[in-house]
Amino acid sequence: DVKVTQSSRYLVKRTGEKVFLECVQDMDHENMFWYRQDPGLGLRLIYFSYDVKMKEKGDIPEGYSVSREKKERFSLILESASTNQTSMYLCASTRGGVNTEAFFGQGTRLTVV
Amino acid sequence: GDSVTQMEGPVTLSEEAFLTINCTYTATGYPSLFWYVQYPGEGLQLLLKATKADDKGSNKGFEATYRKETTSFHLEKGSVQVSDSAVYFCALLNYGGATNKLIFGTGTLLAVQP
Numbered sequence: 001d002v003k004v005t006q007s008s009r010y011l012v013k014r015t016g017e018k019v020f021l022e023c024v025q026d027m028d029h030e031n032m033f034w035y036r037q038d039p040g041l042g043l044r045l046i047y048f049s050y051d052v053k054m055k056e057k058g059d060i061p062e063g064y065s066v067s068r069e070k071k072e073r074f075s076l077i078l079e080s081a082s083t084n085q086t087s088m089y090l091c092a093s094t095r096g097g098v099n100t101e102a103f104f105g106q107g108t109r110l111t112v113v
Numbered sequence: 114g115d116s117v118t119q120m121e122g123p124v125t126l127s128e129e130a131f132l133t134i135n136c137t138y139t140a141t142g143y144p145s146l147f148w149y150v151q152y153p154g155e156g157l158q159l160l161l162k163a164t165k166a167d168d169k170g171s172n173k174g175f176e177a178t179y180r181k182e183t184t185s186f187h188l189e190k191g192s193v194q195v196s197d198s199a200v201y202f203c204a205l206l207n208y209g210g211a212t213n214k215l216i217f218g219t220g221t222l223l224a225v226q227p
Contacts, residue, residue, distance in 0.1 A: 031213045031215075033215055035217070040219065041219060042202065042217050042218055042219030042220045043157075043202065043217035043220070044217075045214070045215070045216065045217075048213075048214065048215070050213065056214075058214075059114075090156065090157070092157075092215070094206070094213055094215065096213065097208065097213075100145075100206065100213070101147075101159045101162065102147075102149075102157075102159070102204075102206075102215055104156040104157045104158070105156060106155070106156045107156055
């Protein structure tokens with residue numbers, strides 16, 4: 001059974017903390033994505049990666065960075081968490097090519113207080 | 114840049130009613146198009162897809178046809194059930210060389226009443 005696993009389901013952090021969200025996939029997929037999901041705004045792409053050590057900015061990269069040192073793991077980093085980063089964060093992965101399905105993790109509900 | 118626009122919800126229907134959720138897109142080239150569904154408390158899962166113009170994707174009674182001339186991929190179902198209550202996301206995947214960028218719409222909440 002294919003799987004994308006996010007390290008935490010719920011997380012509470014303080015303003016100014018450095019926060020790491022981890023995502024691991026077991027499908028040997030080339031592409032991995034981080035989104036945030038907010039009511040009325042849908043899924044907005046933060047960053048994506050198409051290979052180890054390769055990354056591209058999505059639509060809302062400000063305040064975030066990413067790391068992909070191994071193919072199966074894609075980390076989202078909030079350098080200094082702020083309350084406006086309180087959200088649901090979703091990780092996804094796809095293999096390369098045009099006819100490819102995205103597999104999602106269960107999401108991490110992050111609250112910054 | 115690439116974008117997806119879908120009708121705002123919530124959409125509230127009675128059981129056995131006909132469903133349409135509109136989706137239009139803007140993209141360079143020839144993207145693949147998808148509908149994903151998110152049931153309450155769960156992650157997103159693929160509902161159906163189409164990879165070229167005039168393709169029809171179908172699954173679980175849902176259908177959508179890739180219309181290049183109108184840049185649309187509207188979701189339809191002839192008779193909805195209470196169990197179809199969920200958030201539906203339209204998405205496009207634009208394959209550009211080595212990278213695949215997957216873009217979603219804002220989602221449409223469907224509530225089906227018995």
